[in-house]
Amino acid sequence: MRNINPDLRVIRTKESIRHALVELINEKGLEAITVKDITTMAKINRGTFYAHYQDKYDLMIKCEEDIMIDMSKITKQNYPSVIAALETDSQNLAPFSFAVSLFEYLNINSGFMKAVLGPKGDLSFQTRLKQFMWETLYGNNPNAFLKEENFLVPGQYLAAYMGTAIIGVIQQWLESGRKESPQEMARILTNLTVNGPYFAAGLKK
Template sequence: MSNKKQKLDPRVLRTRKLLRDALVELIDEQGYEKITVQDITERATLNRATFYLHYRDKLDLLYQSSKEILDDLVGSINVTFDDKIEFDFLKDEDEPHDTFIHLFEQISLNSKLYKVFLTEKDIPYFSSGMKEIIIDFVSNGINFTQPDDKKLTVPREMAVRYFAAAFLEVIVWWLENDMPYSPKFMATQLMKITVKGPYIDLPFGK
């Protein structure tokens, strides 16, 4: 109960965000292993006593920050990804469903954190958590689009893993290049290549 009250307290939220932002900046500059709690509190302009009111150590800060961001992403996707979804991109490739756009929009809101946490080798928890979210996301899409296994060209789980890995790599590429395209453009292109592949005309004959 007290944890829930803390989350509703704007002062606590502000403090946690300052610490999280400091953590992200320092990881980006130095790498996770090199930074200390003292480094984090100095960057956040807070004292160590305040830090320890919220977190046990820097690993706890990392874990909780990762969980909060991933939970936010799951919650936002689940709100928009329901059984009534219509895959308009199958009819009009220039208008992907809002759910796919929303995925990229959510990531862009915390782009620096996603970029740092997905590319830092010492944060496997975040990468694996993000991977599982995308696997569920892709699985829901394929299940809705084609529930009949007999009408898929490969085993369902193979297709899900293939596209989930591709989605994640595209997201990392987008972030590493400072998001050169809009969320809508990314969603449109990703769905286009998922449904039709990269070729305008089949290169291997009819």
Template sequence: MSQKLDRRKKYTRKILKESLIILLAEKPISAITVKEICEIADINRSTFYTHYADHYDLLDKIEAEISEDMIKYLSSYSFTIEEESQKMTQKLLEYITNNKFMFQTLLMKNGDPTFEQRLMNIAQRFTMKNWMAVNHIDEVESRYLSTFVVSGSINVIKDWIENEMDQSPKEMAVIINNFANYGMSYLD
């Protein structure tokens, strides 16, 4: 009996998450109501409230789940310092490609800015951790450099998503890493 309830609970949460993402593709979270989510999910409001406090709580849970999933996904790879940045960027882009609709929705105009910040934190954690040691820069410079590089990279990724992912994850990883490593001199 308990296993059946767990499956039902998982299904309910899954359908509520999917319903919110569908609505977010059309309008911002502030314009969405719990009633609309429940109508799309074909679930009554009392059931919604047994799982989530409100639609903002649901969005936060979706973002936290994606963040955890990305960390697990990226943690499953091990690279040398020399190849780490490009390979981690490629793996991050592959993850985004595999979850295209979710990222199109959460990173674009109706998305939540805190999700972008979470993504930046994950990217900094995985792509920047060895820069300080390799480049012999202090902690303050490393923090500012990683903020500069990762925020620029996130915006390049958003542009890539808007352009229907017109380059492969590997090609985009090369582009992003060339920009990060060589800056404007890359264009010379």
């Protein structure tokens, strides 16, 4: 991935910077943070920060990229089984196992994810995450999960609907303290997605 140059000082510095970033986002929100805040909390010199990152946005993007890479890996691991499930008659189970993997990952990285997806987090990350989700579901590849010729609404709105809805459920889970297990969250999310919110609200027979 990046340079394999693990000078211990660099590792320590970057770790304390990223730890401080999460703390500060939860405390005062991304936009209120100054580079000085970060370096004070990380107990490093301000000049050292600039030796590693251009500014706080550069730091954010680097952190977020790591998350996206992980998510790509999870997606690729789950891809074959989901495709297989979709081709059988147990369609409803197809997204379930994938959703479990997703929530398990979020659970492990909940510190950063809660901060960055929370109400004081990074709006641009949500935009990129939506884009990533849509490409996962409906990418360039010929055997994508979704095929536009079957859509009942324009693809862009289907994408926006699904992407934001999924992120919304994730946000709520992180925000309310992750009381449900990843399995339970996967059940909730697939129920909402497969049957729709109208049904899940008890408004439909």
